[in-house]
Amino acid sequence: MALVLKLFFFSLLLPLSYCADPIAHYCAQNDTSNQTQININTVISDLTTRASGGGFAVTSFGNGNDTIYGLAQCRGDVSASDCSACLASAAQQLPVACPNQADARLWYDYCFMRYDNVNFVGQSDTDFVTILYNLQNATDPNAFDNAVIKLVNKAKSHAVYAGRGSLGRKKTNFTEYMDIYALAQCTRDLQPLDCAQCLSSTLQYFPIYCSHRQGCQVLYSSCMVRYEIYPFYFPLDANAKNSGVDKLYTKAILPPH
Known part of the structure; x- marks a missing residue:
């Protein structure tokens, strides 16, 4: 419920002109466990809040095999308001684009957001x-x-x-x-x-x-x-x-x- 309220709050901040569609998305690692989904929701919420302030954030939540790692980043030239709006949109669309997936990534023109059940932070990823x-x-x-x-x-x-x-x-x-x-x-x-x-x-x-x-x-x-x-x-x-x-x-x- 906290995530839904937070995403609703961010949706109110979206400028009327911000209607861009995602450029691409990637989904993998099917996982329908309740705990994994709770961790995913927590990571998305944390990324949206923290990256909106500085244009970048990494986070993780959970224990053991249920841990979810996340990263969000805006393009370095966009304004803080455009960054925040893009991340809010990504937070809304990522779970929709990749339902019940423990590895999900979403690209917009102005921002990028991903989460995974494998710790990718600090590792160069050029597979997809x-x-x-x-x-x-x-x-x-x-x-x-x-x-x-x-x-x-x-x-x-x-x-x-x-x-x-x-x-x-x-x-x-x-x-x-x-x-x-x-x-x-x-x-x-x-x-x-x-x-x-x-x-x-x-x-x-x-x-x-x-x-x-x-x-x-x-x-x-x-x-x-x-x-x-x-x-x-x-x-x-x-x-x-x-x-x-x-x-x-x-x-x-x-x-x-």
């Missing part, structure tokens, strides 16, 4: 991946791809160099009429080396899914990389040259291997 890519191809595709890789690597390096959980944001002028924007981030529980390795592993999907594409993002449970030809991270670029591009995307989901 979601890739979203724009259906529109860039002009001068080879030059565009080269510019993207250089920019993404700069964003990755910036995220790692700046410290745990820091956000890498970079922009480059591709043509007189087009800029490219890139963003990279790891979950804050990772050490810098693990963060660098996680971000590097996202690049293996670029030749397969992102080649020539005007926009693409690769989402792991521990890190993410994204680029677009329009400003998508904050603060928004007031001098953007190409904000009116087609935003038609498709999704590829690769299960754990």
Whole structure:
């Protein structure tokens, strides 16, 4: 009941404009025990409260095999109000997306939330991946791809160099009429080396899914990389040259291997 009341309170704080759907979710480890569900509810409630204040939280609740571990993180550039709203939405949707599952993960544009009956905190997780890519191809595709890789690597390096959980944001002028924007981030529980390795592993999907594409993002449970030809991270670029591009995307989901 306490969880329901708390989630209801957070739902009242959701701005009317916040209606984004989750980008992806992952469910595993079927478990219908009452104690596990109680622990899951407690972890979700704790994550929602604590991460709303600082953009990141890890927690655990339970004993022995019934212990549930949780993590929540907002994208490092979003406002506190958007972070709180996103986490409240994730807290509502995660149990719905993964009923009776002891391993559940939910990705939004602005935040990520997960829980598991195995302690994953501090471990880089690159098993499950979601890739979203724009259906529109860039002009001068080879030059565009080269510019993207250089920019993404700069964003990755910036995220790692700046410290745990820091956000890498970079922009480059591709043509007189087009800029490219890139963003990279790891979950804050990772050490810098693990963060660098996680971000590097996202690049293996670029030749397969992102080649020539005007926009693409690769989402792991521990890190993410994204680029677009329009400003998508904050603060928004007031001098953007190409904000009116087609935003038609498709999704590829690769299960754990």
